[in-house]
Amino acid sequence: MPNPSDFIAPPGDEPTDALRVQDLDLNLLKTFNAVYAEKHVGRAALRLGITQPSVSHALGRLRLLFHDALFVRTGGGVEPTPRAQRLAASIDRALAILQAVLDEGAQFSPATSRRTFRLHMSDFAESAFLPTLMRELDERAPGVVVETLHIEENQFNVAVESGRIDFAMGHFPHAFTHFHRSELLQERYVLMMARRVAERCGLDEHFVLDTTVPPALQFISVSSHPQSMALLEQHGLTSRVRVAVPNFMVVPAILYRCDYALILPRTVARAFAPLGEMAAFEIANASTWPVNAYWHRRFDADPGHRWLRALLMELFRIGTREPYDSWLAIPPSLRPPAFNA
Template sequence: MTRAIDLTADPDDFTAANADPGQRASQGGALRVQDLDLNLLKTFHAVFDERHVGRAALRLGVTQPSVSHALGRLRLMFRDALFVRTGGGVEPTPRAQRLAASVERALDILQDVLDEGALFVPSSARRVFRLHMSDFAETAFLPTLLRELDHRAPGVVIETLHVEEGQFNDALESGRIDFALGHFPHASPHFHRSELLHERYMLLMPRRVADRLSLDAGFVLERNAPDALRFISITSHPQSMALLERHGLTSRIRAAVPDFMVVPAILQRCDYALILPRTVAQAFSAPGETASFEIADAATWSVNAYWHRRFDADPGHRWLRALLMELFRIGSREPFDSWLAVPPEASD
């Protein structure tokens, strides 16, 4: 049977003798989180806002006796009246005034957790996504991805990480990285993956070098590389070195560098050629200033997006995954016609 609670009663009258067993246990010492029912906090918040038990009941969609009963439980727990009756409703005690901000903050935090699990609003989202990218993937994908985020999700931050090969699977499983973009043959077969494009190597050099050596569009590296042609090797891509070895060109290497960062400076200031992934070569090409050539016997490989299946249902993860597929899953289309094209505003 539900007890009626007199809101005008002295809080000292709410002794352990009147409490139920669970409440009596809590009164032996400090209150514990497990002693609280979420509905009690919701009731407290509604009564504090409305300053009226009846209006609080309507707001919560429950009966007025239910609200009174919940207030009674709260008063026994906190050993304070919390609310006292006035001519127009109820007013909070000083203890209730102090509790109100914390209760509201706790309910807001819980609501944020529930909202995060149900929706992701790009335009207002504040979230950091961590992506493991090869140097190729950073060059090919990151500029376009950031440009799109500026328009669609200005509060979203991308952090790129370089994970050692031995830690790759653990990093993706643990969520230390949200996605990996690139070609990772050592990736666990349990990961989900989506192929973005097939890549292959090509030869890139300054136009002045091609003109000086009389190299035209029909130039074939594996047949007639001029003796004066010199190369820079990218050590992070051993396939590039393998192609030079296959065609007996390793003696022509002038320098070996670990990644692509120095490529633009080399093309601008030095008279060397480089074997690069086709998409990267296109990204570094400048009309009239560079010349590129196909390598007929260069192998192709797939560039993928990888993620762990346990993040499939995460709304933010789903959103970024869809964006990556929209921007970069180009199938048979030329990547340069898709995401490496000059944006319209840049040509104004």
């Protein structure tokens, strides 16, 4: 081992150049930490998984950088100098901070995480997916927060690319083609009304909305869903619209109190069913469309993002089954006896 005095500047000849971060090699700090903990060069080498000459060489570089012996030989190993004692706590803390940063990027612990996931959802997607997702998060990730955002259509792609939102769930035909996506289900519109209204109009479970519509039936229109508006027009029902609303939030309360009907996505109809005795019917020429989960490829390797994607796959069985009885967050005791659409 070099003589410690070789690295101590003579009085009046102290170095004037300050040590810079870029002068340090992370491995030197790891070596310092190991030697300080073990108080022995050989044991430090075993701890680091390197040779003893490598540890001695690193100590030589550290002495040159700090202009201090740092560790001096004793009968049983080495002891730190006062300068090394002052450095030890800071170096240990710096390495711990760096390890925490690396751990955060390499793993995700749902049971203890406080992460907030931001999801862009249509009102349909909120009704279809959010109750089940939140029920599972309460069990598996009680500290995780979900924030749903409604992004303007012309800002959708920018929001996904910038990371302002982690996921988008719904049907977004103008999404950039390089976004990753997984199909959740194929959706279609149905006709929904209170069961008492269907019985009064003489509609059985085989009824299909086509050219024949009960003459007294009046409708709710939802302006945020142009496809439902188009179906009303296609079947000559726009003159029967009694109330127009911007989204589905107030629909269950209206249907519960008023004898109206509306055209809405089938999964939303299923979600609303427990709020009253409802009946739903097929619509002639009602096309289907995919409901997807969208995300940017740069989040593919993010552990938290991967975990949430896997949870969505598990909960909603992407593209493999009809979801309604299996994952709508409706206790069986509250479900109506039949829901025919």
